[in-house]
Amino acid sequence: MPIEPQRRRGALPSPSTRRALxxxxxxxxxxxxxxxxxxxxxVGQALVNSLYQYNLxxxxxxxxxxxxxxxxxxxxxxxxxxxxxxQYAVMKIGVQLPLALGIALLMxxxxxxxxxxxxxxxxxxxxxxxxxxxxxxxxxxxxxGIIAALLRTARVPPLxxxxxxxxxxxxxxxxxxxxxxGFSALIFLAGLQGIxxxxxxxxxxxxxxxxxxxxxxxxxxLKRFTLFALVxxxxxxxxxxxxxxxxxxGGPLDRTKVATYYMYERAFLFYQMGYASALAxxxxxxxxxxxxLYFRLLRTE
Amino acid sequence: MPxxxxxxxxxxxxxxxxxxxxxxxxxxxxxSAFKPYADIFSTVYPLSLWTFVPHRPTLANFTGVFRDQxxxxxxxxxxxxxxxxxxxxxxxxxxxxxxxxxxxxxxRRLLFAGVLVLLVIPFDAIVIPLFTTVRTLHLxxxxxxxxxxxxxxxxxxxxxxxxxxEIPTELDEAAIxxxxxxxxxxxxxxxxxxxxxxxxxxxFTFLFAWDAFFWPLVVMSDDTKQVITVFIxxxxxSQTQFWGNLFAASAVATIPVIALFLWLQxxxxxxxxxxxxxx
Numbered sequence: 001m002p003i004e005p006q007r008r009r010g011a012l013p014s015p016s017t018r019r020a021l022x023x024x025x026x027x028x029x030x031x032x033x034x035x036x037x038x039x040x041x042x043v044g045q046a047l048v049n050s051l052y053q054y055n056l057x058x059x060x061x062x063x064x065x066x067x068x069x070x071x072x073x074x075x076x077x078x079x080x081x082x083x084x085x086x087q088y089a090v091m092k093i094g095v096q097l098p099l100a101l102g103i104a105l106l107m108x109x110x111x112x113x114x115x116x117x118x119x120x121x122x123x124x125x126x127x128x129x130x131x132x133x134x135x136x137x138x139x140x141x142x143x144x145g146i147i148a149a150l151l152r153t154a155r156v157p158p159l160x161x162x163x164x165x166x167x168x169x170x171x172x173x174x175x176x177x178x179x180x181x182g183f184s185a186l187i188f189l190a191g192l193q194g195i196x197x198x199x200x201x202x203x204x205x206x207x208x209x210x211x212x213x214x215x216x217x218x219x220x221x222l223k224r225f226t227l228f229a230l231v232x233x234x235x236x237x238x239x240x241x242x243x244x245x246x247x248x249x250g251g252p253l254d255r256t257k258v259a260t261y262y263m264y265e266r267a268f269l270f271y272q273m274g275y276a277s278a279l280a281x282x283x284x285x286x287x288x289x290x291x292x293l294y295f296r297l298l299r300t301e
Numbered sequence: 302m303p304x305x306x307x308x309x310x311x312x313x314x315x316x317x318x319x320x321x322x323x324x325x326x327x328x329x330x331x332x333s334a335f336k337p338y339a340d341i342f343s344t345v346y347p348l349s350l351w352t353f354v355p356h357r358p359t360l361a362n363f364t365g366v367f368r369d370q371x372x373x374x375x376x377x378x379x380x381x382x383x384x385x386x387x388x389x390x391x392x393x394x395x396x397x398x399x400x401x402x403x404x405x406x407x408x409r410r411l412l413f414a415g416v417l418v419l420l421v422i423p424f425d426a427i428v429i430p431l432f433t434t435v436r437t438l439h440l441x442x443x444x445x446x447x448x449x450x451x452x453x454x455x456x457x458x459x460x461x462x463x464x465x466x467e468i469p470t471e472l473d474e475a476a477i478x479x480x481x482x483x484x485x486x487x488x489x490x491x492x493x494x495x496x497x498x499x500x501x502x503x504x505f506t507f508l509f510a511w512d513a514f515f516w517p518l519v520v521m522s523d524d525t526k527q528v529i530t531v532f533i534x535x536x537x538x539s540q541t542q543f544w545g546n547l548f549a550a551s552a553v554a555t556i557p558v559i560a561l562f563l564w565l566q567x568x569x570x571x572x573x574x575x576x577x578x579x580x
Contacts, residue, residue, distance in 0.1 A: 034453030045430035
């Protein structure tokens, strides 16, 4: 061990402990100071701000206790945005995770197309979200968009993807699934690669076909990775913002106005920093609550 | 066996569909970026070869976006900010990870647990106080404001701690016997042995910084100092009819990250599959 203090319980720190503390302090001073200011401090401020009526524009700052939380519970706009977020999350996760598992199975096969599939599904993951949203807005565009052209070729009546209130949220969800699919697939791939080949061989000896092997061997052994993919996808779904800003600005008729978009409007359009902080805390608690629920479900099985 | 043939056919169709759905849009984007304005409309329907290949290739969209809209400036800003964020994050995370893995000081486990807690805090929960903090520090509307809050990275510390732990401490001991200071041990013993890990963190950080949109949007009110993501988003939301420029700008914003990813894919994939997944 490089710098090893001899620790005596109940005694003053030995010279070597003091030296270790000094060394650690030197290395950690700047990183820790930054974390305290920009992470710990901001979480504390978010909690405190949520108890104030705090307007950055007028400079007013009045203590209101849980008033902001009571207001949120009665704010129809916020409640609608939570509903939109949940619809979005259910659609996205329900489609994305099964597709990702299928793609992971294609990537796992030892054939030459595995690399092609991996690179293809990973391009959107590394592309800036703003570019992905812009590209899809152009593809959805009724005048110059390739999707409109494909639909016309297939003799499907024109669809106004981002303007039709029934289509806007599903159209937006398709974009974010396209972007995030590769990431989920890579999580499943890591899981698949950890399953010993012997399990499949044993199942084969027992007469299980590919389908039964998938249900009885692959899926149960992937549970930990499925959970991880589910938690990441849920956290991301509750934080979706960029594509909404770029593609629909929350419209049409607030049909794509997700909770984060509503919160940012309160904060940076109306400068209601206190109320927006309360909304942020509510969304944070929902994310943490869902994650805890997933882990609990996993443990009880 | 007809079953085996059907299976192969099914797999081939699946791969073809994946390639079309995931690479097709990029092909259309790049092809459209090289089309003259009129062709963007006229070649998209009816579908033909010229939908996907520029019939009369031109650089007009690129000169338009770079000369008339000063796009080079935003691209430069993005590069500088992302570069600074990479350097800052790797440097500070390495310092912290060194102390956490190589110096046996009381309380280091507790400290690391604290860093792990910070790891799970989502951006949305802190962005409002972060904005007021940056205002208080007079970093608003400066380049510093873009990246300084992010170089203190719980993820970077967590990631490099995992990486540093892989390196046996016997190497440091030999250096310490020779009278090397902790800083020398970090620079001359640990760093040379963890270069792949540092590259992975640098790549993650670059992609994260290059993708940043909401933070630059709120922290920078001076449009001439903005980054490319905000420029592109503002073009898209303004319902511009200059689609050629938008195609060109999007293509330019995508090229560096795709090139980096293709070049360093190995590091990227290993980074994803080794962080936290295999504990």
